[in-house]
Amino acid sequence: MTQPPSKEPGPEIEPYRGPAGGWGSVTSLVRQAKRAKRPASVMPGLAQQNKPHGFACVSCAWAKPADPHPAEFWENGAKATFWELTSDRATPDFFAQHTLEELKTFDDYELEMTGRLTHPMRYDRVTDRYVPVDWDEAFAEIGRELAAVRQEDPKTAIFYASGRASLETSYMYALFARLYGNNNLPDSSNMCHESTSVALPEVIGVPVGTVRLPDFDQADALFFFGQNPGVNSPRLLHPLQEAVRRGATIVTFNPLRERGLERFTNPQSPVEMVTRHETVISSQYHQVKAGGDIAALAGLCKAVLAADDASMAKSTGGVLDRAFITEHCHGFEDFRAFIQSTAWDAIEKESGLTRTALESAARVYCRAKAVIGIYGMGLTQHKRGVETIQMLTNFLFLRGNIGRPGAGVCPVRGHSNVQGQRTVGISEKTKLVPLDRLAEQYGFEPPREDGLTTVDACEAIIGGHIKAFVGLGGNFLRAVPETEAMEAAWPRMRLTVQIATKLNRSHLINGEVAYLLPCLGRTEVDRQESGPQAVTIEDSTSCIHGSKGFHAPASEHLLSEPRIVAGIAKATLPANANVPWDAWTADYARIRDAIEATYPKIFTDFNKRMWTPGGFDKPLPARERRFETETGKANFKVPSALSASFAEDGPDILRLMTLRSNGQFNTTIYEYTDRFRGVDGTRKVLFLNEKDIARFGLSDGQRVTLETAVDDGVTRRVADLRVTAYNIPEGCCAGYYPECNPLIPLWQHAERSKVPAAKSIPVRILAGGSTEP
Template sequence: MAEDSKTNAKDLPHSPGPAGGWGSMKGIARIYAETSASPGALESLRRLNKPKGVMCVSCAWPKPANYSAFEFCENGAKATLWELTGDRCTPAFFAEDGHTVTQLREWSDHELEKSGRLTHPMKYNAATDRYVAIEWDDAFAEIGATLRELPRDDVVFYASGHAGLEASYLYALLARAYGNNNLPQSSNMCHETTSVGLTKVIGSPVGTVTFDDLAETECYFYFGQNPGTNSPRFLHNLKDLKERGGKIVTFNPVIEQGLVSFVDPQNPLAMMTGKETIISDQYHQVKSGGDVAALLGLCKVVVEADDKAQKAGAREVIDHEFIAQHTTGFDDFIACCRDARWADIEQASGLTEAALRDAAQVYIEAEKVIGVYGMGFTQHTHGALNIAMLVNLLLLKGNIGRPGTGCCPVRGHSNVQGQRTVGIAEKAHLVPLDKLKELFDFDPPTKDGMHVVDAVQGLIDRKVRGFISLGGNLVRAVPDQKRMEEGWASQDLVVMVSTKLNRSHLYPGKQAYILPCLGRSEVDEQASGNQAVTSEDSFSMINGSVGHRPPASEHLKSELAIVTGIAKATLDPNPKLKWDAWTGDYALVRDLIEATYPDDFHDFNKRMFEAGGFWRGNPAAQRVWKTDSGKAVITTPPQLTSLGFEDRPGRYRLLTMRSNDQFNTTIYGYSDRFRGIEGTRDVVLMNPDDIAEAGLKDGDTVRLVSDYDGDTVERHLGGLKLVAYKLPRGTIAGYYPECNVLVPITHHDELSKTPASKSVPVRIEAA
């Protein structure tokens, strides 16, 4: 039923070797050649994540104050080179034979982006089924005229997480001056469970750790995150811990190579000798949705050890002084731990009592522990319960709010957290509306706006009539993709701010515009000179970024200039809304951010280029709990899984995953070297015993069919190659975003509405 708690890297099927090393170097070299990027792109890589350099457009992993010569990873390099490609998608591209919008739908995601950087603002011509060039002023005027005609509640202002704090602040201001709080954002689909779940139990919507804590910790307990693909720079911190004698205990249904072993590409000796650092001391392949039971088992062992210590008069294991002073709910949870039956824990988690006792012993012996997690933890029907259970484990020994400890959610997009900080939020109470009224002399709407799930449902129901998308590829990124495509195309207005062609452009509404923007590494020349932008990382650090490469086209505008262009064409004049002045000097926007959020952003312009960024603070890190009770909440779990459905014969738990050759919906290629999948993404990974029991065999062509009880919609995905893989029984895996067609929009975390894409009920059928 359970995997051995001690996993050897050499036991792995499909993996050709450790994370990092020459594999990373070859991956970067391949993308450099494939994108036809200029030699100047290499200079951009040298400047990545350094003071007065460029903040990486890939993940939100923080930038160290003591940076290395090459402060970037494989995925960051790929993202930068992908943006600095020499290929161009000009108006002539859309005029070519075979390039109607309908015909382009047959292209793969990779092929669409390979067409290159968009160079001109474009408008869809329904008569020819093609995009044609339009002047910026005409585009803004037409967009503004349509927005003024539409009912305010029927328009959505979505943000992908790419735009800097300055453009994001003005975008949120535009939406509220327009008349709604319909400001969903990409965090709705990944870490909204963190924002809601952590707030409920510790009063903070974000993680509590900093680099100082990583340098001081003795142990990581690691859940549902893959650093080798999604945040490779984290591997250096994991390696540093192992070199100073620390321990890493990992829980993940899939064995991810980055959590098994790593060769540091910046260490010449390691590169020459292939010397690996073994990352995980224990690797537990928990069932998809089984983390609640696994964590309960860990806590049960801690409670038993504390009971035994108290009886013997030995040092207590649980920090009872901390518990009494800082928490609530302890007694009920301890009773739950004592009463929990190991047979139930084993069944729900897929792990043995012995394996969980091994893991718990590491926790008991460590004085300083950090809990790390990613979307494998958040994207479940009860993902918030996963977070609460991890917080329970940390609180038992006071592992939040002291050096070397804390909760560390690993965020995805580079500024996804920061956009929330400066006002891109659909919940009105999260925004200082009184400050906005004082600063800009209008009455901001107080009614909550649409979450991404609400917006998608509104599109499906034909209630959303206009959509502005500040970056992103929402049609491809969200659940229920087929129904989403139809709803997206039914709108009166679709406006997409983009750098490259993607699938969302191919389902145009009655009016549809593509507004091409600058990349972060490109010069953003405005009235006061080349502009800096800022972003917030996973540790709540704020960093400045300055582009230096020539723009891909003279016709591009910055994201901020596009936002202000739409605002001027849409809103009635207001002397307090100084769109032109703000476009000319982004420092003025930072002054507004400081005035709106003075505690977090004091001296903003002065501090934006501090090495490593400046910390905007976190009360929970100082043991100030902004919860209803004023204390951290210890949660008694009402169930043993994070699933919203029951197991039954023929039903599997599908988890969606990323390959080594992608970032979010951007597909760089078809080489997932860590899993041995080459040349295709049309696969489903499955335990060999499950394959045999289903009457199938490795290499069969199969299709997945939704087994969701919440509605009667037919959802299926065919043409998938079955790959025998080391997974827990009952758990299967396929690639995101291809598997989004199988995820119902109503299948989401109960508290946050984050899509439950890591535990989707499906059946598998022979093709």
């Protein structure tokens, strides 16, 4: 391939009037299957996607039922499988035809469409090209470089992990980093749900949600906050539809009206497809202002407390679960005082919602016996993301909706094993890792100092303090904030190593010594010395599943992720008889035995239980109302402010939210189509309220530049965005991720969790450019 693949025609932007699912989903899948050029060999595997003894989807982390549907996949999950099993190849011949400077002219979609990587490659700075290299030679040089950095200062190396790697790979990778001498294990969780990992241990004693999939069958109401299942976790639409049909009520708080939370036609129902029947998902949909969720939750709590006062005055028993609060909670009186002292005017101003709307939602809550609180990055990626999540648990505590069937808190994770990676040691926080057990098991002294988060890592790279970066999957440079400064600083590192399946932007900007190492995908047969291997992952509901590939590898030169991690580790570290790298890669069951030895309470009989239909449960004491917090109880927390945003209201300031399209997963762009928002052929879009378009003197279709509205001496701009009228709260705007990442200052992150605050970036519009015909 000598030219970039042609882009889709466009742009065309028209309102989408159909439901989530339905014929639009089917049409999209057919288009993706054709694009993969190998649908015949892929289709049999789709029948086993997310099923017992099948393979776990490489995209979303939603739960996998014990009794699966005939097709236990949805649009984006199938896209991810087609994407991984494409027949296109990025071979050494391809790289011989293109310098990296030329490849930088490809956009994200064009880079992905070059196909699967087939050979290990080394960057040749003289020719500005990747050149093929033997695996043993690659491991040897990477090992020499890492060993040299380790000798000088092991803390100047970073071991990043995306959310895709299996539990087995993640365990080996985390151990490698600690044997190397640091806890610099930032991961994709640092960019999305780290606020969850900080907030929930303080209030319920576990860093994850308390809901299992069967709880959806028993819930009377579900309250959604800042999560879009139609794009990010489409299989969640099944239990939502079933919940609505049996009479449960769904109440949604989200700035944009997302189609998956409005209407749904089940593509697996012939009757619905023929009749075009649509299930209304949300009975109430409240378009909260970006960063206004603390205020909205305060309004809900205020209305619940008022309803309780009225009930008690009538001697009808009250609304609060007083037994739960008395026996299991701490800090209720301080929280009640905060809510009672907070005026409705302030709540309405900060949330963008009326008192009437919030009281209406609270009445649903008060009538329901069991409520699930569901949220996504619309809560986590704000200045006060941690406090926002704790406000949600405050709300649930009021009526005892933790540790009850059909109730609980449910963060919806993104990548398919991002939660599981934390379970087996991918964490920069030493308190989350059994270091003493690792020391005993492997005969070494683990580093005891906390490592670098993703934000910390970026600051250290920009500051010139990092000498080596190893990336286990992902597209780090596109995913992080402060794009311009990061790309400028990246080449100053001595060594960069990227383990990947396809080409992306992060592979085009390299350290002095750089390697691109291609690995097997999860959908592919992984054959090692003891035979075909299986791996395991953890879903969003803390259930652990086995997964085995079905398709022939894209190239005979690919290695599995465990083999690559072991190869680098052996070449880097002194020999340690207690760490059997070769035995582990020969038989992954032995890695699982090691995981069980490190985490016996979680992984008892790991190898025996890994194929349990629906997965086997990770213990969650909070589900049994055992709260392993500092107080030994569930803790009410008082927020420090009603606004979670960095953006202050002003005549020329807007709150920018970054979004995914339904044609992407994280930084992977499958197509230039965002069907649910009516966008085709472009990603250079700025969604604006019609009143804001008029207020700024703009017109629909006009091209504008966005500038970050902060005064820190750095100019951050994204140009050539098409103004597009959309149903979004006044004062807010939205654009696509990662295209808008250059607008996020690195220092604008959630307090304490350091999650980049990508959901309320203060921006100004600089008008200019042309108006489309």
